[in-house]
Amino acid sequence: MAFATESEFNDGNNNLRTHQNGKSSSGHQIVAEASIAERTAEWGLVVKSDSFKTSSSFDGDRFKKLSDRFGESARTSGDSNYDSESLGVIPRVSQELKEALATLQQTFVVSDATKPDCPIMYASSGFFTMTGYSPKEIIGRNCRFLQGPDTDKNEVDKIRHATRNGKSYCGRLLNYKKDGTPFWNLLTITPIKDDEGNTIKFIGMQVEVSKYTEGLNEKALRPNGLPKSLIRYDARQKETAKCSMTEVVQTVRDPKSIIRSKNDDTATKHEEQENFNLDFVLPKSVETGNSRTPGRQPSPLNFQGDISRASSTQDRKIKSSRKSGRSSSTSFRGKSLSSVRGEEEKPIVEPEILMTKEIERTDSWERSQRERDIRQGIDLATTLERIEKNFVISDPRLPDNPIIFASDSFLELTEYTREEILGRNCRFLQGPETDMSTVDKIRDAIREQREITVQLINYTKSGKKFWNLFHLQPMRDQKGELQYFIGVQLDGSDHVEPLKNRLSERAELQSAKLVKATAENVDEAVRELPDANLRPEDLWAIHSQPVFPLPHKRNNSSWVAIQKIAARDKTIGLHHFSPIRPLGAGDTGSVHLVELQGTGELYAMKAMEKSVMLNRNKVHRACIEREIISLLDHPFLPTLYTSFQTSTHVCLITDFCPGGELFALLDKQPMKLFREESARFYAAEVVIGLEYLHCLGIIYRDLKPENILLQKDGHVVLTDFDLSFITSCKPQVMKHAPPSNRRKSRSQPPPTFVAEPVAQSNSFVGTEEYIAPEIITGAGHTSAIDWWTLGILLYEMLYGRTPFRGKNRQKTFSNILHKDLTFPSSIPASLQARQLINALLQRDPGSRLGSTTGANEIKQHPFFRGINWPLIRNMSPPPLDVPLELIGKDPTAKDVKWEDDGVLNTKIDLDIF
Numbered sequence: 001m002a003f004a005t006e007s008e009f010n011d012g013n014n015n016l017r018t019h020q021n022g023k024s025s026s027g028h029q030i031v032a033e034a035s036i037a038e039r040t041a042e043w044g045l046v047v048k049s050d051s052f053k054t055s056s057s058f059d060g061d062r063f064k065k066l067s068d069r070f071g072e073s074a075r076t077s078g079d080s081n082y083d084s085e086s087l088g089v090i091p092r093v094s095q096e097l098k099e100a101l102a103t104l105q106q107t108f109v110v111s112d113a114t115k116p117d118c119p120i121m122y123a124s125s126g127f128f129t130m131t132g133y134s135p136k137e138i139i140g141r142n143c144r145f146l147q148g149p150d151t152d153k154n155e156v157d158k159i160r161h162a163t164r165n166g167k168s169y170c171g172r173l174l175n176y177k178k179d180g181t182p183f184w185n186l187l188t189i190t191p192i193k194d195d196e197g198n199t200i201k202f203i204g205m206q207v208e209v210s211k212y213t214e215g216l217n218e219k220a221l222r223p224n225g226l227p228k229s230l231i232r233y234d235a236r237q238k239e240t241a242k243c244s245m246t247e248v249v250q251t252v253r254d255p256k257s258i259i260r261s262k263n264d265d266t267a268t269k270h271e272e273q274e275n276f277n278l279d280f281v282l283p284k285s286v287e288t289g290n291s292r293t294p295g296r297q298p299s300p301l302n303f304q305g306d307i308s309r310a311s312s313t314q315d316r317k318i319k320s321s322r323k324s325g326r327s328s329s330t331s332f333r334g335k336s337l338s339s340v341r342g343e344e345e346k347p348i349v350e351p352e353i354l355m356t357k358e359i360e361r362t363d364s365w366e367r368s369q370r371e372r373d374i375r376q377g378i379d380l381a382t383t384l385e386r387i388e389k390n391f392v393i394s395d396p397r398l399p400d401n402p403i404i405f406a407s408d409s410f411l412e413l414t415e416y417t418r419e420e421i422l423g424r425n426c427r428f429l430q431g432p433e434t435d436m437s438t439v440d441k442i443r444d445a446i447r448e449q450r451e452i453t454v455q456l457i458n459y460t461k462s463g464k465k466f467w468n469l470f471h472l473q474p475m476r477d478q479k480g481e482l483q484y485f486i487g488v489q490l491d492g493s494d495h496v497e498p499l500k501n502r503l504s505e506r507a508e509l510q511s512a513k514l515v516k517a518t519a520e521n522v523d524e525a526v527r528e529l530p531d532a533n534l535r536p537e538d539l540w541a542i543h544s545q546p547v548f549p550l551p552h553k554r555n556n557s558s559w560v561a562i563q564k565i566a567a568r569d570k571t572i573g574l575h576h577f578s579p580i581r582p583l584g585a586g587d588t589g590s591v592h593l594v595e596l597q598g599t600g601e602l603y604a605m606k607a608m609e610k611s612v613m614l615n616r617n618k619v620h621r622a623c624i625e626r627e628i629i630s631l632l633d634h635p636f637l638p639t640l641y642t643s644f645q646t647s648t649h650v651c652l653i654t655d656f657c658p659g660g661e662l663f664a665l666l667d668k669q670p671m672k673l674f675r676e677e678s679a680r681f682y683a684a685e686v687v688i689g690l691e692y693l694h695c696l697g698i699i700y701r702d703l704k705p706e707n708i709l710l711q712k713d714g715h716v717v718l719t720d721f722d723l724s725f726i727t728s729c730k731p732q733v734m735k736h737a738p739p740s741n742r743r744k745s746r747s748q749p750p751p752t753f754v755a756e757p758v759a760q761s762n763s764f765v766g767t768e769e770y771i772a773p774e775i776i777t778g779a780g781h782t783s784a785i786d787w788w789t790l791g792i793l794l795y796e797m798l799y800g801r802t803p804f805r806g807k808n809r810q811k812t813f814s815n816i817l818h819k820d821l822t823f824p825s826s827i828p829a830s831l832q833a834r835q836l837i838n839a840l841l842q843r844d845p846g847s848r849l850g851s852t853t854g855a856n857e858i859k860q861h862p863f864f865r866g867i868n869w870p871l872i873r874n875m876s877p878p879p880l881d882v883p884l885e886l887i888g889k890d891p892t893a894k895d896v897k898w899e900d901d902g903v904l905n906t907k908i909d910l911d912i913f
Helices: 016-021 024-032 034-041 082-087 095-102 125-131 153-164 215-219 233-253 255-275 309-323 408-414 436-448 505-526 557-569 610-615 619-629 662-668 676-695 742-747 773-777 784-799 809-818 831-840 855-859 869-874
Strands: 107-112 120-123 169-176 182-193 199-208 378-381 390-394 403-406 452-459 465-476 482-491 577-585 589-596 602-609 640-645 649-654 708-710 716-718 732-734 752-754 764-766
Touching: 095 233, 095 255, 107 125, 125 199, 153 169, 153 182, 169 233, 182 233, 199 233, 233 378, 233 809, 390 408, 390 505, 408 482, 436 452, 436 465, 452 505, 465 505, 482 505, 557 589, 557 640, 577 602, 602 610, 610 619, 610 649, 619 640, 619 649, 662 708, 676 716, 676 784, 676 831, 676 855, 676 869, 752 855, 764 773, 773 784, 773 809, 784 831
Parallel strands: none
Antiparallel strands: 107 120, 107 199, 169 182, 182 199, 378 764, 390 403, 390 482, 452 465, 465 482, 577 589, 589 602, 602 649, 640 649, 708 716, 732 752
């Protein structure tokens, strides 16, 4: 890591002692008061021998006030005196900021960007622990001393470019500790700027990722040109690191509020730590906390649950149901609303008191800069990565059957790093006492492509031996050809019978069931990912397939225009469309308003960059989205007209919705919220859209106002399916029991049609504020998560904010799992609205409204009384305080072409701090 000018990078590999020798005069001065300096340096203080004046690391008054989505105004400490810079000393850290920074768990430094060499002004205790340097060796110096002989100069150049231009950086590079030990450092740099936009500070956060990164294997390629590793871990770790950096930036900007919130959290902190810890939520390869030396896990035979996704789900549902006993409201303790149908006849609560609470309206309710807080969907882990078992996946189609995936638990068990494992054959676990006849049996099974379960002694990296119950299972593709081998290990060392020198018969039988169940789960999970042996061009083949019109829209003008071009030119490509204007941009691509040349028809084109999709484990997400949109034929869902690819991008052509995002419309309303009749209308149409998706076996998984577009008539269209999951669906017709009195037979309700996706997923996807509890806990999720997100959406439309948002991602997830659901009494909402939201936001999926008969339960709720469901698309949307404004072609805009620089590569600037 280094914050320096170009000339200063020329000696970047020099160690700290070299820099000290070059400044011997100042070094002697520091030595004279060594004991004082060391004690004060930990807090970013520098003691000068001639004056003994201290100086602060931060200037609170000059920080630019930057609110988050809800406009939380940044307060400044007011304790710092930046006039000290004129004296040539490092500014003093205020006591307030010092206390706030000390509460953080991250490893980071703060450097002064206004001084030559960007000297370190403050370093967290974790930085000293990670690097082995003492405070007096660090404070006041540039941290290029972490570089060494094998530090990648290209990454250093990227850092130099970012710091020179006041930009953010996030990357992994090889650094060195004081004792010379190399380690992989995931470095995230964020600038702090003053009101004039000048960079005054840099925050550099470090995470040691040596255990879990693929390291140099990131550059190892297969013969087909694709990575050898099945998962690109850098993308996972960068995503989490950027989120973790947010808390550091917030602390620097607003230390008072951080201290205040810490004090407010003290009462519940112990309980939350017991019930919720992100270490158990995300794969360890995604963690960004302080690194720990991993040890061997206890034998899996000593605990129950988590054997397979089925048993894991059951076990965690029990735990979840216990937690959900903490009802979302004191008025709802005990029996949950969503477990009872027909609540109208038996009200549980006192009207107008339900879950309301006097909540002080603070700055956090204002959203003057809401547009700067783009709530993008997150994709932190696939189902495969969340299987907490010891296993590897190897590819027999490559020489020596190398490992292409190793679970985090396998790394813990064997003590090897992921970099040391990927690309190797699994024989490195063998040792002196390994029975070679057993090894021969495994080799025979590999050669014959059959499964086998054996016991043998293996060895960890440190030489410790363990009794391994090993299961090998071949995995075949749809053609029946061998694709991968799955190898599951179970440490049975605690269950070996000394005399027989093997697992007891009972333990072996139980263990065999465990490893086989794990292998089956791995087999199912890995099929969500594209075959690693495909040619690069085959990865995107689905985007070049023809698209055919479905019944309901086949005669509209958009389809007629597309079919004319297709009939004339056989295929449709980028050159058939003219770019009009950008509509939006995300972290993997952009959306453009385009015109089909010669027709006057407008469409929306979503363009995704291939290289970004590859590097961020999103190839299968892009393909799933293409598959899903091609199935849709519904007024509240997009139509796919064509798709194609260029050398760099894959593109989807869908409906253009001139009303823009519901998010933008909501933001324009007074107090940033809808009247109840408008919220009811939009929620009802969303229910209809979700019902249709569920009938197709699609779990949406990313409902939020940003993904709801508005047609020119004001009706909704759900969009963005890259985080969706598609599985099978078994439609059912549920007949109601006949009434006991035959005279009432005419009033018997008609049968109910129910169609919900049947399979579960365990990917960690969604949008932070909308994610359901079962996604966070890793319990496996069903279509019930869509009803949770509906509850969050309705709350946001009525109250102008989401109910569980925290100051950072971890706090938000903690709130989702533990915080009581409350409604501010200062904003009026009907009892029925609050009841519906409460029923949808039940933490136990089994008790959640919609979990039994899907959308039917929700449609029957009193909140939706008066909605004519079959004819809802013919309704006129209720009037808004600020009417919907349509967007379209700008007659004053200059013409652009795809060849123009940046037209296809419009991206969001990551420098959002």
